[in-house]
Amino acid sequence: MAEAIHWPPHWPRVLDARFGAPRPAAYRACPEDFRVEECLGFAPEGQGEHLWLWVEKRDLTTAMVAKQLARACEVAPRQVGYAGMKDRVAVTRQWFSVHLPGREAPHDLAERLSEMPLELLEVTRHPRKLKRGVHRANRFRLRLTGEALADPALAARWEWLCRHGVPNYFGPQRFGPEGRNLQRALSVLARGWRKRDDRDGMLLSAARSYLFNTLLAGRIVDGSWATPLPGEAVILDGSSSQFVVETLDASLRERAERLDLHPSGVLWGQGRSVARDEALAREQALAEACPALCAGLERAGVRLARRALRLRLEAPRFEPGEGEAWLSFTLPRGAFATAVLRELVAHPTLSFQSPPRGPEQGAADASTAAVQ
Numbered sequence: 001m002a003e004a005i006h007w008p009p010h011w012p013r014v015l016d017a018r019f020g021a022p023r024p025a026a027y028r029a030c031p032e033d034f035r036v037e038e039c040l041g042f043a044p045e046g047q048g049e050h051l052w053l054w055v056e057k058r059d060l061t062t063a064m065v066a067k068q069l070a071r072a073c074e075v076a077p078r079q080v081g082y083a084g085m086k087d088r089v090a091v092t093r094q095w096f097s098v099h100l101p102g103r104e105a106p107h108d109l110a111e112r113l114s115e116m117p118l119e120l121l122e123v124t125r126h127p128r129k130l131k132r133g134v135h136r137a138n139r140f141r142l143r144l145t146g147e148a149l150a151d152p153a154l155a156a157r158w159e160w161l162c163r164h165g166v167p168n169y170f171g172p173q174r175f176g177p178e179g180r181n182l183q184r185a186l187s188v189l190a191r192g193w194r195k196r197d198d199r200d201g202m203l204l205s206a207a208r209s210y211l212f213n214t215l216l217a218g219r220i221v222d223g224s225w226a227t228p229l230p231g232e233a234v235i236l237d238g239s240s241s242q243f244v245v246e247t248l249d250a251s252l253r254e255r256a257e258r259l260d261l262h263p264s265g266v267l268w269g270q271g272r273s274v275a276r277d278e279a280l281a282r283e284q285a286l287a288e289a290c291p292a293l294c295a296g297l298e299r300a301g302v303r304l305a306r307r308a309l310r311l312r313l314e315a316p317r318f319e320p321g322e323g324e325a326w327l328s329f330t331l332p333r334g335a336f337a338t339a340v341l342r343e344l345v346a347h348p349t350l351s352f353q354s355p356p357r358g359p360e361q362g363a364a365d366a367s368t369a370a371v372q
Contacts, residue, residue, distance in 0.1 A: 005186060005210070005290075007179035008352040011217040014167050014225065015157055015343050022157070025148035025345035031059045033143040034090040036337075038083060039330065041136030048127030049101040050081075054093065057118040061088045065118060066096060072112035073098045073105065081130035084138070084333060093121065097130035137314070139330045140337045148345040149325055157344050158318045158327070165259050165310040166343060167216060167225060170209035171336035172352050179352075181206035189296025204302055207293050208267045215265045215286055216309050225309050227256055227263065231277030234261045235308045238332070242306060244274055262308040268294050269302035311335050 015022075028034045044052045051073070057065050066080045073080075079099040086092040098105075106112060110120050148154055175182050185203035188194075198204060219225035228234050228245045234252075235242045237260055245252060255261050266273060266283050273283055287294045314330035327344075331337065342350040 019153045023148040025146035035141040036092040037139040038094040039137040044124045044126040051098045054122035083135040141328045144325045169339045171338035193300035229279045232279035259312040262310040264306040267305040269304040271304035
């Protein structure tokens with residue numbers, strides 16, 4: 001029998017104890033208020049079997065663009081690649097690839113795509129297909145309006161996050177309205193996960209994300225979310241490199257304070273955790289609290305991994321104006337801009353509770369699960 005998951009969960013903000021609850025604001029009244037640019041981290045080689053396209057899309061999901069590219073280039077959908085899913089209610093720039101060995105792109109490709117609100121910014125070639133997760137980061141530029149702009153603490157909140165980092169929560173959109181993705185995951189894992197029940201792995205991701213957020217929330221409550229524990233694996237900022245802390249000395253504390261390295265939490269799955277001592281005890285306590293989720297993920301064959309508990313805002317900017325403010329920052333792939341916004345302002349789509357439905361919420365539900 002599947003264990004009960006109580007929704008909404010209590011996953012606290014880190015800044016409430018210092019500044020109080022944030023005030024309300026609007027942050028995506030229209031797509032132009034939410035801009036994302038994918039940072040690939042390398043340049044296409046200019047030759048090869050795969051056509052690579054740098055695209056700006058508006059109010060479209062990544063999947064919509066991929067489907068239209070396959071149709072326009074007369075290939076199967078599986079021959080189209082992209083690095084990450086981007087929000088629908090946004091203006092985003094990202095790369096796509098199309099496998100066209102020995103073939104040129106259709107001469108009227110731009111015309112074939114003209115029925116959609118997108119623009120081809122660059123067309124080049126590369127030897128390989130664009131795979132999920134190969135990009136380095138995403139650059140965000142977001143517009144805020146509303147009551148929160150009159151709060152003197154807003155700038156102080158922003159400055160604190162720039163200096164100390166942001167809790168690396170998976171955003172509310174990962175779990176679906178009213179946590180339905182998680183409830184479906186519980187049901188599927190209880191009877192045994194099958195690919196046909198979850199072709200994109202969305203339910204597995206929801207289960208792992210819930211466990212990670214629960215672990216992170218506990219670390220925020222006891223104040224250890226930004227400081228490594230004895231026996232913990234830490235992740236170097238801006239990379240996937242990690243090592244286990246044997247002794248938490250002054251040097252490691254100083255590196256953590258300057259955001260050079262971050263404590264990590266487990267993304268549950270098969271395999272032996274590298275954590276030891278107190279850090280391992282935290283993971284064991286999580287398994288005891290959520291046995292069905294943990295065991296179900298292991299049976300599904302998901303491989304154990306680790307994720308930083310904290311984010312560093314790269315190249316942050318805060319630009320206040322008349323009745324609005326613009327935020328700009330870069331986050332590593334897989335991180336959620338909503339995790340940043342949740343610490344700064346209050347908005348129904350930033351809450352894990354079920355917001356009242358209306359036009360704005362309907363638009364939020366139409367967006368993709370995350371910016372990745």
